[in-house]
Amino acid sequence: GAGVSQSPSNKVTEKGKDVELRCDPISGHTALYWYRQSLGQGLEFLIYFQGNSAPDKSGLPSDRFSAERTGGSVSTLTIQRTQQEDSAVYLCASSLGTPGTGPGGYTFGSGTRLTVV
Amino acid sequence: GQSLEQPSEVTAVEGAIVQINCTYQTSGFYGLSWYQQHDGGAPTFLSYNALDGLEETGRFSSFLSRSDSYGYLLLQELQMKDSASYFCAVRDLSGGYQKVTFGTGTKLQVIP
Numbered sequence: 001g002a003g004v005s006q007s008p009s010n011k012v013t014e015k016g017k018d019v020e021l022r023c024d025p026i027s028g029h030t031a032l033y034w035y036r037q038s039l040g041q042g043l044e045f046l047i048y049f050q051g052n053s054a055p056d057k058s059g060l061p062s063d064r065f066s067a068e069r070t071g072g073s074v075s076t077l078t079i080q081r082t083q084q085e086d087s088a089v090y091l092c093a094s095s096l097g098t099p100g101t102g103p104g105g106y107t108f109g110s111g112t113r114l115t116v117v
Numbered sequence: 118g119q120s121l122e123q124p125s126e127v128t129a130v131e132g133a134i135v136q137i138n139c140t141y142q143t144s145g146f147y148g149l150s151w152y153q154q155h156d157g158g159a160p161t162f163l164s165y166n167a168l169d170g171l172e173e174t175g176r177f178s179s180f181l182s183r184s185d186s187y188g189y190l191l192l193q194e195l196q197m198k199d200s201a202s203y204f205c206a207v208r209d210l211s212g213g214y215q216k217v218t219f220g221t222g223t224k225l226q227v228i229p
Contacts, residue, residue: 035219041205042221043160056216089190091159105162106217 002026004109006102007093012115013082019062021077021112025094033074035091043091067115082116089113119143121220123205129195135157137190137203137223149181149188150217152204157218160204163190188217192225 005024013019025032034046045059048070060066064082069075079086093106120158121141129135139149152160166172166188172225178191192199202222208215 033217043219045216045218048216094159105152105165106160108159108161110159 004092004094006090006108006112007110009110010113011113012117014017014068015116016081018078018080019082019114020104021079021090021092021114023075023077023091023092023094023109024096025073025075026107027073029094029096030072031097032069033093033095034075034077036088037091037111038088045089046077050078052090077112082114084116087114087116119209119216121205121207121208121216121218123203123220123223126224126226128228129193130191131197131227131229133195134193135141135195135225136190137192137205137225139205139220140186141186141189141205141207141220143186143207143209143218146183147184147208147210147215149179150206150208151177151179151190152206152219154204155201163203164218173177174188195227197227197229200225 007022032049035043047054047067048056051072052069064080067077074100089111091108091111093108095106123139150165151163153163154160166179169183171178171180176193181188186206202224204219204222206217206219221224
C-alpha cells in the first residue's frame with residue numbers, strides 16, 4: 001500500500017483479555033518494527049523483523065508479548081492477559097532494507113491506541 | 118547500549134529560530150535521524166546525517182559532529198504548525214545488525 005496501515009486505530013479491552021494488533025507495511029519494505037509510546041513519552045523499541053525473521057526481540061517487555069510476520073508483509077503483535085500498564089500507543093514502522101537508511105528513514109503507521117480498563 | 122539526551126521542552130516565538138540539541142552514546146555509530154510528531158499523530162521522518170556537517174531541507178537543517186557525539190535540529194522562520202515533539206534517533210550496530218534507537222523527544226511550543 002501507499003503507507004503503513006495499522007488496525008485497529010483504537011482498542012479498549014478489559015484487564016486479562018488478549019489483544020491482537022495488526023500492521024500492514026509499505027509494499028516491498030523488508031524491515032518492520034514495533035514501538036510503544038506511553039503518553040508524553042518517547043518511543044520504546046519492542047521488536048524488529050527482517051523478512052519473516054525477528055533478529056531482535058529484546059524490547060518485548062514480558063512473555064505476554066509476542067509478534068509474528070508472515071509472507072514478509074503483515075505483522076501481528078499479540079498481548080496476552082493484558083494489564084493496565086500495557087496501555088499505550090503501539091506504533092509500527094517499515095523501511096526498505098537496512099533500518100533508517102536513505103532519504104526516507106522509517107515510515108510509521110498512525111498507531112493503535114490501546115486502553116486496558 | 119545506546120543512550121540519547123535531548124531537552125524535554127523548548128518554547129520559541131513565531132518567526133524566530135530554534136535549535137534542538139541531541140547528544141548520544143553508542144558504539145558502531147552509523148547516523149543520526151530526526152523525526153517530528155504532532156500530538157496524536159505518527160512520527161514523520163525529517164532528516165538523516167551520516168557525515169559531519171550541516172544538511173539543509175527548506176526551513177529545517179540538521180547538524181552532526183561525530184567526534185563530539187552531538188547533533189542538532191535547526192528550525193528557521195518558525196510557524197505555529199511547527200509546534201510538535203521532535204525526536205533524535207541514532208542508527209548503530211547492535212547485536213550484529215543495524216538498529217535505530219530514539220531519544221525521549223523535545224516538545225516544541227511556538228508562541229505568537
